[in-house]
Amino acid sequence: MTISHSSLPADSYCVIMAGGIGNRFWPVSNTQCPKQFSDILHTGKSFIRQTYERISRIFPDERIFVITGAEYEEITHQQIPELPSGNILKEPLRRNTATCIMYAAEKIKKIAGTATMVVVPSDHFITNDNAYWKDLRDGIEFVRKNGGLLTFGITPSRIETQYGYIQVRTAEPGKKITAVKTFTEKPDYELAQKFYESGDFLWNAGIFIWQVEDILREIRKHLYDLYSLFENNTSLNTPAEEEFINTIYGQCPNVSIDFGILEKSNQVYVLRGSFGWSDVGTWHAFQALCKQDENNNTSNSSQVIFHNSHNCLVNVPEGKIAIIYGVDDLIIAAKDNYLMICHSKDEEKIRNFEKQLKFKK
């Protein structure tokens, strides 16, 4: 089944959140070209390009917004030339997802008044597009009928400590959308195991759907400081927008939508997604997406040769030839002028490497 633009209400908008700085995949991504603009999986397209192409099958370009750091305006234009330039929302500094969603919601309200808002991450890996489109349409239909804040959950396929979890209020087998009981960020292994076994917990996919008026009401209620900075503004969608945003952004709270709103609201629902999903948030998540050899080695190229090596992950530029001999548990990544070799157990440290180099200069 193919879904066309016409099947979505004309007042539905999609916001692609692209605020990441890509330090966990250094040097394959870096502050110049964060993960969402990178092609870590070597598919031929960056994550944000893939996201845009998937979304643009059901939303027309004028109703797609990208919100990203001001310094990434140009790379966004380059990678999504189809997007009207006014549809790139530029953040002067990073203020986490609650502020980013407040900005986008307020902007859409000023364009459309009442509207449905779909929020998607720019840097996740999705398979089964038909299921994805169907889920989005079902979600849009749900919030337009019932109101509330709808999150997307993914049925866990393993014990995973690096994701956020959503607990459904009452497990109702076969029901696609249910009320949410709790949110839990990155549980320890024991807890993650209980979550996995209980069946009541879903991975938080970071995809949200709501009516603009509903999310604004909830932000007003739970993050009034943030709400008030935008209240009564006359600048959005005018030439004064950039200056207005630059003036207030520093005062906006640095809090996630999950922590700031979803965990506090009592009108939160979760849709059990039926598409394939990975946040590709770590090299381990990347590894889980890739084919492994008989010794659990992964690489992005057939020109990487493993001998007597185990549990290694190699990500090198197209055409690079590598021989890995007699080593175990390494993450090896190269790009441009950079080479990174790290023990798997130290993966958490990678996010600091680019900064360390800057300090060294």
Add this chain to the structure above:
Amino acid sequence: MTISHSSLPADSYCVIMAGGIGNRFWPVSNTQCPKQFSDILHTGKSFIRQTYERISRIFPDERIFVITGAEYEEITHQQIPELPSGNILKEPLRRNTATCIMYAAEKIKKIAGTATMVVVPSDHFITNDNAYWKDLRDGIEFVRKNGGLLTFGITPSRIETQYGYIQVRTAEPGKKITAVKTFTEKPDYELAQKFYESGDFLWNAGIFIWQVEDILREIRKHLYDLYSLFENNTSLNTPAEEEFINTIYGQCPNVSIDFGILEKSNQVYVLRGSFGWSDVGTWHAFQALCKQDENNNTSNSSQVIFHNSHNCLVNVPEGKIAIIYGVDDLIIAAKDNYLMICHSKDEEKIRNFEKQLKFKK
């Protein structure tokens, strides 16, 4: 003290042996550019260029020969443009050092009749040039006065299993040149320890000095098959040389001068070298030449950063930035489009890597 050309006899010649194929340092050296033509130590000059510059301080260009694989004629020209093109002896295939020395000795004999011949490797690392020049001059003087085959030995500074050893016949303290009792190739650790402790054993530096007539007589005696292939030829130093060499080379024995002649002759002497020396034959030998950090890590660049890592050796192109985190005992080398990561214990395998890639193609 500076030694000039005039201090050496006019019938003394130097042969630089450059037949290596450089597979032990892959990918920093490779069959296109073997070790002798590479600048593994990042000094700004290749090994053969350094060797030439050292030798050319005491030999005029017309009395310096390089013997190398025919495929390396061009790179030799490029790196030593000063050398007359007739002074590059081209081997159509690899036939080890006895054949290579036979070819060079016969060629020099045809030029000069009686002559002194100094043979030096092209890919060793030498420090203290003044001591080196003095030792060569003493060696030349010795063989011109006494005859015989003179080798150069280096006083061992550690227990080393990867070198050849020369045992002096009678240890005569303070005497620079003594008769040789035995040769031993790559002893096991226990034996190397005995050698080190005894004081009677020197490392074989692969440097030889003899009168051309003496080495030819010994080859005639111990490797008559080789000698006879060159006997009575009228081709060397004529336009027919290349064809002659191409015709006979395949029939020449594949044997080293040490095994084929020096171990069998009873006229072998050793000069105790007073210069600094390393054959830089392995990454471990390379490591011994370099400054190590407090965790025994070595790299050729200040832009290689080690964290929580031990006993690692990194050799990357100039300007490459690398972060090595939480790993031990790795050899990491990169050049052009190649990356090699190998556990230290598997260093012996590196020599096969380039060949393996060829078979894979």
